[in-house]
Amino acid sequence: MPYPFVYTMQKKKILLGDEAVAQGAIDAGISGSYAYPGTPSTEINEYVRSTEKGKIHCAWSPNEKVAYEEALGHSWAGKRALIAMKHVGLNVAADPFMSSAIAGINGGMVLAVADDPGMHSSQNEQDSRCYADFAKVPCFEPTDQQEAYDFTREAFDLSEKNNIPVMVRLVTRLSHTRTIVAVGAKRKQNSLRPARDNKRWTVLPAYARRMFKEHLAKYDSLQKFSEKRSSLSLRGKRLGVIASGIAYNYLMENAPKDISVLKINFYPLPMKSIEKLAKHVKKLIVIEEGYPFIERQLNRFKIHGKLDGTLPLTGELTPDIVRKAIGMKAHPGRKASSLLKIRPPRLCVGCPHASTYDVINGVKKRFPKLRSFGDIGCYTLGALPPYNAIDTCIDMGASIGMAKGAVDAGVRPVIAVIGDSTFTHSGMTSLLKAAKENTDMTVFILDNDTTAMTGGQETLANDQRLVDIVKGLGVDERHIRVIDPVPTRLKENIAIVQKEIPYKGLSVIIPVRACVTMVKKR
């Protein structure tokens, strides 16, 4: 279909980029939406939940790997499924992602991944287009919210037509910008038609070898489609720009005169268009948000971009950075103020985590050598003043495994601090092993009844259920201590924890109190 699309029964809606993806998937006829919350991707499944609950299966998954596998089973059954996650979530889901690419799909399956260049709310800047290329999965990269809607819809068609999962790659600014989007009518959901060809769904080496070959051929054949989804405008010969996704906006914002532009919205790359542009112009610049992903694939051309310093290698692009790269003068403006002080995020007033950190810091007075392994959530803010209570924070669930490794090496005393949602995401298996070895450490599982940092999504295990899981993993019941993290109980809580620290085995402290911000919202 030629782009832009025109829909029958077109309506206008105000949508975030994330919401446009969700609406696109809903209108493409999904029956399942699977996700684990993570900024900047959370609003995708939030939107499905707020508009389609009861019609589309859309409960939160414990982690991205499970979400992906649930979606894959949904697709196996013949129905369409959407999976949403942030960029680092795809590390967790990488195992099923890589192999399902080879096996293919049945009902249409689209994976929306939101990258976070500039690290607004993330621990790294990894570029999901590298994963798409790694698995040889086709990838759409929308320029704006309208394209986010259009391309998500189209991604389901492409997925079903070619029997392949399809990625839609977003970035923070696209995910979290709200604008007016034209949407079309909703397509019917697929009926149940489970896959029959069990050989194709079983990646035994003998089967997988053949399928991998076919998979690579299928991926290469999508280059033709890529030419259709890119647009080439050949004008002046002085400068040619290859701009992908949101980078195209920053280029056009500067309204450069008389340059030739290739707008890229799909991978594999449209090599014919790239060659045409390269032949037409004297100088070629690649502008892309994230890694120099396109740039590295074009090393047979003389290219300017992130690798030669024309554009910065880290951080997110801005219209100003792009302006400079294409040789235009900065706009006249005002000087930044010299009075500025940074205002970092902090735990909310009345946050139960704050009370837990007061307990930990109280215990530290008695055990000054205590080391503390942190995790990902609001409680990561315990690393900042006034608490300074965390020594590490690497990835989801790392606290328990790292704490155990440090104990194995001989460090004492050691604690791990992890939230309830992060614990069910990927802390449980580490605790299983620590329980088996009765590792000499104390694990804090902060139960605030929600996934708070991403806006308060429901979690899978709280209160008694959480205690039961910890018991079930093999932790000695006498060393599971539930406390109420409130300032008025500081002394008694410190006393409880101080008894567990010297115990030569595994203790689990569960501070239970609902997130203060969620309580206010209810």
Added chain:
Amino acid sequence: MKCDIILAGVGGQGILTLSYAIVNACLDEGYNVLQSEIHGMSQRGGAVYAHLRISDKKIYSDMIPKGRADIILGTEPLEALRHLDHLTPEGKIITSSVPVKNIIYPDEAKVLDELRRHGALLLDSTDLARKAGSIKAQNIVMLGAVSRFLPLKTLKMYIKKLFSKKGKEIVKINLLAFDLGLITKCWEI
């Protein structure tokens, strides 16, 4: 017509609520609009901002380039000052004069002085919100104050819509907060 606005404040001050009314009014009145938001970690009591772009032509970038913002609308003075390098030489600053001191704050008088030197219109949003009936309505006071520079006519309708779930009294308070923001001669403060 183009109007590029930077909304600046502290997490929890209701910047997104304020821009909701503007974005909806734009759709109603036939303008193109883009509004970028900040979510996640940056929200928790830290500095927050949103870029809001209104135009009768196609808008490309979700971010306003440096030196191109027509208005900085602050719900906190230091946060308004933070975005100075985005303002055009002719641009306007409209900001609450009430500081949020959850950090080691720079000299308050110096902050306000620098804002005044840049021609800022300062407004005691706490006092006006209290007069309207609720200190929570400070964001709507600021919406009223900026509305004199916007081409939009339907903002009040969206304030009604926004607060209708919370009851008639809250709607009344916020409509009054809007009017107080609009009619107060902020440059006299």
